Amino acid sequence: MEIKKFNNYKIKWNINSETMIKPGLDRIKKALDLLGNPQDKQKIIHVAGTNGKGSTIAFMRAIASEHKLKYGSFTSPCLIDVHDQIQLNGNNVTEAQMDHAFGQLVNVGISGMLTDFELLTVVAFIVFAEQDLDVVFIEAGMGGRFDSTNVIKQSVAVIPSISIDHTNFLGETIEEISWHKAGIIKDHGKLILGDTLQSSKEVIWKEVNSQNAQLIEINKDFQIRKNSYNYKNYAFEELTPQMLGKHQLSNMALAITAMIETGFILNEENVRKAVRKASLPGRMEKWNDHVYMDGAHNQASIDALVDTIKQYFPNERIHFIIGILKDKDYKYILSRLEEVATSFEFVDFKHERALDATTLFNHCTHSDKRVTKDIHLIDLHKPKKESVTIVSGSLYLITELKGINS
Structure with missing residues (x-):
């Protein structure tokens, strides 16, 4: 599927990439090596899962904004065109910033190496690397383990939910799909996990253990009861998201926990304001x-x-x-x-x-x-x-x- 207005830059800078989906990390790793691995220059929260990714990132963006943190985000698909997929402090990436990134791609001879989504992922990492950011929120495009975003050495991982989707690429069972999602867990990293089926949890536990990672699970390690959130020394009351649906309370809790585990000290009133403001196009x-x-x-x-x-x-x-x-x-x-x-x-x-x-x-x-x-x-x-x-x-x-x- 063509990414709107992305071809404009490819044509302008004479860079070719394939439109098809080709899971795997070898191509993008080679490209990033040529660029000096810009993906390693920022603190990252990496979000994968079937549903809830966009909403969780929307809550994190709002929390970052209310705490005066500088942040970037990479999400998919685009809603208007390619510029809304890469954002800096809530603003779409500019044409000038895209052109600058493409100029760097030309300098290292990247044409023909990547798929469209891999190329866009590389562009996002270049844009973020040139900013003084406190945190970057990255949404996996599809799956996780072999998704082009999964080239980050260290990140806090978040999986809001796992269900059946993209079966032609990820498999037809919850266990197969969970294996793909769990691939974003990093060595000695942290996973913030939403409510998932027991069969899914078993796959995730196995990955957590193999990576010597820490599992932080909703309703076990942190709680959201009605409009109250509790985790460690944090107790936030009267949290009322404007996004409708009880599942949004879970996404909100995941977002708060991920920000805490990334090392940010959160203020209750700022969190309260943030969750009231958080919104996401196309989610009620x-x-x-x-x-x-x-x-x-x-x-x-x-x-x-x-x-x-x-x-x-x-x-x-x-x-x-x-x-x-x-x-x-x-x-x-x-x-x-x-x-x-x-x-x-x-x-x-x-x-x-x-x-x-x-x-x-x-x-x-x-x-x-x-x-x-x-x-x-x-x-x-x-x-x-x-x-x-x-x-x-x-x-x-x-x-x-x-x-x-x-």
Whole structure:
């Protein structure tokens, strides 16, 4: 999948890279060696997992900001274009900073060595290395063990959740997927672990032991009860995230713990302000009074979305605008959403792996459903006033609809 506006830099600087996904670290390690290993110049928190990565990083960014820390972040996928994937203190990387990084790539002759995502990862490390930062937050692109971000010698690792996703690359069982995620644990490092299945924990414990690492686990080593957080000498009260859903309390607790274990001294009032401000596009994002956007696209995230709807909109009529990628379990997604839906609108959107809206229509058993082939006909500024509209199924759908309705 093409990263928006990334090709502009590749063409401008005459650097080639492959668009396909090719797990493995040999290529990117060679490239980083040529550049003097910029990835080793910062304190890093590395986040992998199936769901919750982006939200956990959003909480950490807010906490860093409220404590006047200088930080960088690398996340995926892009929401508008490549510039929002690399951020410095909450601001998108600039064209000048991207050009400077690409200039360094040209100097060491990196063209043709990498995939697009590997190349972008290298660019992010170059950008961060040239800044005076207190901490960098890195989100694994897919999996962990063989993901291009997993070239860091030392980091605090965070795994918010593990469930079935990307089975063509990571395997079809929780144990196989957990093995990939656990690959971000470093020698004598630390892992902050969210709530996971016992079968997943067993795989992670084995990796923790083999790496002589320290496991710090939610509901065991640190707790979040209602809106109170407890860990070591820290006791924070009245923590009220604006991001909806009980799973966000867990992500918040992981973020706080990761910051503490990275060595930062946190202030209760600053943390309280931070979690109120933390937000993430496409995660129960409030578009207006009647429209929310949530990029849920796998079993665990759809389960969380349905729970959130039941909790916050128990007596509301729910209209779904849905678009899903072909490789997702769309039958499960539809069956869960049908539990809370009043009506469905299936839409075609621009992505090479987008599932035809008619296929979704045919597999949906709900009586009130329709297909919109032209996404430009969807006006989010004029939603059904008598119901709550939720756009879901893919972050790529959300990004396109935002562009049309901006």
